Amino acid sequence: MNTGNSKEKQISKAVIKRLPRYRRYLGELHKKGIEKISSKDLSQLIGYTASQIRQDLNNFGGFGQQGYGYSVKYLYDEIGAILGLDKQYKIVIVGYGRLGQAMANYIKKNEGNFHISGIFDVKQIIRDVEFENAQVLTCANLSTFIRDENIDIAVITVPAEKAQLVAETAVDAGVKAIWNFTTVDLELPEDVVVENVHLSDSLHALAYYMQDM
Amino acid sequence: MNTGNSKEKQISKAVIKRLPRYRRYLGELHKKGIEKISSKDLSQLIGYTASQIRQDLNNFGGFGQQGYGYSVKYLYDEIGAILGLDKQYKIVIVGYGRLGQAMANYIKKNEGNFHISGIFDVKQIIRDVEFENAQVLTCANLSTFIRDENIDIAVITVPAEKAQLVAETAVDAGVKAIWNFTTVDLELPEDVVVENVHLSDSLHALAYYMQDM
């Protein structure tokens, strides 16, 4: 997977991982009607050092104003733009078990820029009332659908055994990114973006930290 | 959150995050009947340098044998023990929407050491056929249940607004760890283990990396 924008100096993964978090907190401040915040106050809230916050942001430009701090709304929007959240994305969900349903649900409710265009499963599923606009289709049609509809992202919530095949099919059909919820690490071309949500790794790390409690 | 075992030198979070991944690959090798592997070969498979693999493992002891490499099964078990996966844990799931159901499903199917003792929701739910042994209860009983049953972990899949309250209730009742699937960062005592699965952060990082493709 390529990482960072092409022109400017490479931004580390650690920085990118923090951006959504900054944005999340700024969103909440904005909701509360707070208009300005200093790196020091944000630090206290978010738990990173003020220095790190300034350092992180200055990878992308000077968003603050000396003596005042940062405009909450402006910074929120700017981080959104950096992350590409000012654009629209077309999504398919592959695997419509409980996890697939949960993700469809989540995306529809919380991620307005990510549009669920199609939902796929091995079984023909009763049309889901919540997703009238999304076609629920068997996997046989996956490839054609992705190509015809110009899908950007495939959310993979199929059983582990089928993950690699489904991912390859999606990528061959033109998908640019995979949001992978299966246990397996997918083997895909360099230029495909893969974001893994490895539930087992997360739970096992939790188990580790429980030991010295 | 405390981090690392009490006696020995502090192990960094980065190392702990890699352990489940090592274990996962070793598990697959074992399934394939492979008995020995060198750090070099594992490196090729897993994508970390051989040096890092040896360095990581030697934080916990010498598991290999010079000239030969590592015994797959032995190392798999040892990492399991380091992570605390040789123990049993009692879990409650709080919030039985689609995501809660997905997690219940996942745990039951894949995580034998984590036992679902109770499932809670605001609504009284029809007993789930898949989870006959787990009591499905309204949240009013949460606190008593956790105390009486000696629950270790609460999986939180309620709507964001209720997350903090539910977490506090669970912690007050004696839970040692929280597996948090909501968007919010929970404010809890230092000694509670919190593992976050921030879906939005994950999706937003994915969006970032799509930009230079």
Add this chain to the structure above:
DNA sequence: TAGATTGTTAATCGATTAACAATC
């Protein structure tokens, strides 16, 4: 024994923190 590969120390690299001059 010779070859292989670990365990471990040393060198390098990168990320975080501290400090401060620039400036609103």
Add this chain to the structure above:
DNA sequence: TAGATTGTTAATCGATTAACAATC
């Protein structure tokens, strides 16, 4: 102007990689 806080450079810290002696 004085005070505050950024943007940015320098110093520190930690993590990764390289190297190699120990040893199976």
